[in-house]
Amino acid sequence: MRHFSSMFNGLARSFPIRRGKNSENDDGREAAEAMAKDAKKNDLILRSSGFVNVDGSNNLASVFSKRGRKGVNQDCAIVWEEFGCQADMLFCGIFDGHGPWGHFVAKKVRESLPSSLLCHWQETLAQTSLDPDIDLESDKKHQRFDIWKHSYLKTCAAVDQELQQYRKIDSFYSGTTALTIVRQGDLMYVANIGDSRAVLATTSDDGDLVPVQLTVDFKPNLPQEAERIIQCKGRVFCLHDEPGVHRVWLPDEESPGLAMSRAFGDYCIKEYGLISVPEVTQRQITSRDQFVVLATDGVWDVISNQEAIQIVSSTPDKAKAAKCLVECAAHAWKKKRKGIAMDDISAICLFFHSSAVSQHEVNLVTTSK
Numbered sequence: 095m096r097h098f099s100s101m102f103n104g105l106a107r108s109f110p111i112r113r114g115k116n117s118e119n120d121d122g123r124e125a126a127e128a129m130a131k132d133a134k135k136n137d138l139i140l141r142s143s144g145f146v147n148v149d150g151s152n153n154l155a156s157v158f159s160k161r162g163r164k165g166v167n168q169d170c171a172i173v174w175e176e177f178g179c180q181a182d183m184l185f186c187g188i189f190d191g192h193g194p195w196g197h198f199v200a201k202k203v204r205e206s207l208p209s210s211l212l213c214h215w216q217e218t219l220a221q222t223s224l225d226p227d228i229d230l231e232s233d234k235k236h237q238r239f240d241i242w243k244h245s246y247l248k249t250c251a252a253v254d255q256e257l258q259q260y261r262k263i264d265s266f267y268s269g270t271t272a273l274t275i276v277r278q279g280d281l282m283y284v285a286n287i288g289d290s291r292a293v294l295a296t297t298s299d300d301g302d303l304v305p306v307q308l309t310v311d312f313k314p315n316l317p318q319e320a321e322r323i324i325q326c327k328g329r330v331f332c333l334h335d336e337p338g339v340h341r342v343w344l345p346d347e348e349s350p351g352l353a354m355s356r357a358f359g360d361y362c363i364k365e366y367g368l369i370s371v372p373e374v375t376q377r378q379i380t381s382r383d384q385f386v387v388l389a390t391d392g393v394w395d396v397i398s399n400q401e402a403i404q405i406v407s408s409t410p411d412k413a414k415a416a417k418c419l420v421e422c423a424a425h426a427w428k429k430k431r432k433g434i435a436m437d438d439i440s441a442i443c444l445f446f447h448s449s450a451v452s453q454h455e456v457n458l459v460t461t462s463k
Contacts, residue, residue, distance in 0.1 A: 126210070152447060155175075156442070158416035168438055169439070184275075190290055190390040193268025203358050207249065222237070243374040267360070270359060273292060277446075284375050286372055287372045290389060292308040296384065297383075314340045327367075341353050385444060387442070423439045423441075424439055427439075
């Protein structure tokens, strides 16, 4: 077996590599879940509104969620510092549930996706290291991306299958979006399923702070999305009282009316064009890049990319940046969407160069939603 590159140390050694397919998968998942429990015990995982900033880390993550006017809050989020016991890695994700069981689906995916991703990442690393035709050191950036993309694709397929078989949650007419980021050193991997959005704030040549949208809002009217749905016999159209809001419908009935074209769950329409396949992209973080905002559509329905980064950058206390953005979005709903029930609104603000404001210990502060 070839020696692992130093960039793969830590996590790869923590997983047993075996030949038996079932034992390998089970052992890998158990190891990943054990890491999650240990990280939670050491206050490295944040699952509520608040912030996390580990001493010596380049990351500061601010999280906030606000319930809308449609019932229970179906949004949820997670930030996991030192992801997979790697000092230079962080995982964060935001999930927007929908349907009668949407809040349960979102929390279930939030619970299972990070551990599953760790497991599949380790398996892919092991397979790559055993391939004599692959030199992990020759093109680290390219190899890293291929490994993460492959891991994400396997993970999302596995999570969706697991959710379908999970009898405690009825996900036939319910589902969730999932927008996640893995930061590994100066590289960032973004995986998106649904219509939440990631926006990077970077500095232009003129010194201005400008937004760079990192993800596509997977709405049903996007040409490639609509083509797939129609080819699968699904339908895409707007209701008369919702002009401009395209939804996905079954061939012969006006159900379920999903406003996104990719999601976990929603098995009633999976064979008619809805998919849970993520778009995975990579970005190298430079000294010009200041922070990234991950937010559900409750933010982007009323706040532009430019407005979002201006709100975040102008917040004096970075730990409160997500709350400030969410409250601004809630205020915008009242002005711009009169007569329409406000959606749940959630955001994560991940700052890249926070060493100057690092605390002497892990700070994990929770606030009421």
